[in-house]
Amino acid sequence: MAQEQGKILIIEDDPDIRTIIKQLLSGENYQVSEAESAEEGLPLLDEDTDLVILDIMLPNMSGLSACEKIRETSNVPVLFLTAKSQESDKLIGLMAGGDDYLPKPFSYAELLGRIKALLRRYRVYRGKEDSAGKEKAESSHLRFGDLSLDTTFNHVEKGGEACTLSDIEYRMLRLMMQHPNQIFSAQMLYETIWNEPYFYTCSNTVMVHIRKIRKAVEDDPNNPKRIRTIWGKGYQFETHSGN
Structure with a gap:
């Protein structure tokens, strides 16, 4: 008998898509459970679940809200499925705690490739966590040098001192720290x-908040080392400089 590859939960309201994905994954020796709504699917999530495939456009509770619920108790990878393909929609999914994003329609080869990549990363992560004896709650902290962001309590510290940030500024910093070295255009951040x-005048709004974040987290806001401006492209939380 072939070895089981992992346990996957599918939450998708389209019965045809749900059935096809289940058949595909079962054929690859994954153990699959399924649900047509977040209300039905969330109780099926347990500590043995290795991956959740989650449709964003669900009835009643959206996939984004369901992902936020999942993140309250689990770091299991979440792969969003959606008919939307705008880059800002992808970032909204990532902000909610998703790990990857696949717009419909998608090829089965691409779906399997994304699943296998997420499972590989999750197994490496769990192995490191287990060997270090860390608690799951520690994953709520993002740390780069002396800068720490606690996603559970929406709290930022630099050198052990609390940083004063508005909710907008906190969310901007969190997004950029969750995806270090990725370049975010002003439009991506705003939307x-x-x-x-987004309208072209919104870039000034983004720039003002970036300036405020720099005042809170940079040693020298006039010569930023963390929140870098990539001319003609956008902004980036830089880690290569050793921060």
Whole structure:
């Protein structure tokens, strides 16, 4: 008998898509459970679940809200499925705690590739956590040098001292720290954090908040080492400089 590859939970309201994914994964020797809504699916999540495939556009409770619920108790990888393909929608999913994003329609080869990559990363992560004896709650802390962000209590410290940030600024910093060295355009940041359509004048709003974040987290805000401006592209939380 072939070895089981892992336990996957599918939460998808389209019965055809759900059935096809289940058949595909079962054929690859994954143990699969399924649900048509977040309310039905969340109780199926347990400590043995290795991956959740989650549709964003669910009835009643959305996939984004379901992912936030999952993140209250579990670090299991979440792969979002959605008919939306805008880059800002992807970032909204990542902000909610998702690990990857696959727009519909998708190829089965791409779906399997994403699943296998997420499972590999999760197994490495769990192995490190187990060997170090760390508690799951520790994963709520993002640390780079003397900068620490606690996603559970929405708290930022630099050198052990609390940083004063507005909610908008906290969310911007959290997004960038969760994806270090990734370049975020002003439009990507605005549409993700403000959840509103972007106009060219909005870049000034983003710039003002970036300036405030720098005052809180940089040793020298006029010569930033963490929140870098990538001219013509956007902003980046830099880690290569040793921070």
